[in-house]
Amino acid sequence: MPFVRISLRKGKSPDYLSALADSIQRGLVDTFDVPENDCFQIIHQHDENELIFDRTYLAGPRSDDFVYISITIGRPRTAEMKAALYRRLADLLVQSPGLRPEDVMIVISTSTPEDWSFGDGIAQMTDPDWRLRALGGRQ
Numbered sequence: 001m002p003f004v005r006i007s008l009r010k011g012k013s014p015d016y017l018s019a020l021a022d023s024i025q026r027g028l029v030d031t032f033d034v035p036e037n038d039c040f041q042i043i044h045q046h047d048e049n050e051l052i053f054d055r056t057y058l059a060g061p062r063s064d065d066f067v068y069i070s071i072t073i074g075r076p077r078t079a080e081m082k083a084a085l086y087r088r089l090a091d092l093l094v095q096s097p098g099l100r101p102e103d104v105m106i107v108i109s110t111s112t113p114e115d116w117s118f119g120d121g122i123a124q125m126t127d128p129d130w131r132l133r134a135l136g137g138r139q
Contacts, residue, residue, distance in 0.1 A: 003040045007068040010045040019097035027089040060102050069106045076110050
């Protein structure tokens with residue numbers, strides 16, 4: 001159930017954005033034990049003055065194609081799984097949409113099950129009877 005926010009500069013084509021999103025989802029499925037259809041992503045496109053980044057801090061040099069990927073997860077993953085995800089995403093994003101690995105920044109944040117509501121005003125992951133209440137409210 002990762003929730004992914006993708007930030008980049010404006011100006012990329014719909015095909016580029018689709019390839020970006022698809023590659024990120026593929027990496028999560030391949031390395032993070034995420035089901036194929038468990039996909040929640042938001043793409044934020046920014047003007048030049050709205051995406052500010054250091055071009056050389058701890059990697060680089062970064063270009064104007066810099067992409068920031070923020071992944072919020074509920075179930076913690078091991079350091080090995082995180083490292084595998086970082087590598088896999090860099091490799092996939094080089095293939096499609098053609099990013100340079102230096103331009104890919106990834107941050108993973110872990111939350112707890114009670115931090116998530118997937119709709120209906122219910123914390124589905126911590127409420128064992130949520131299906132009964134959800135169905136009961138719609139009858």
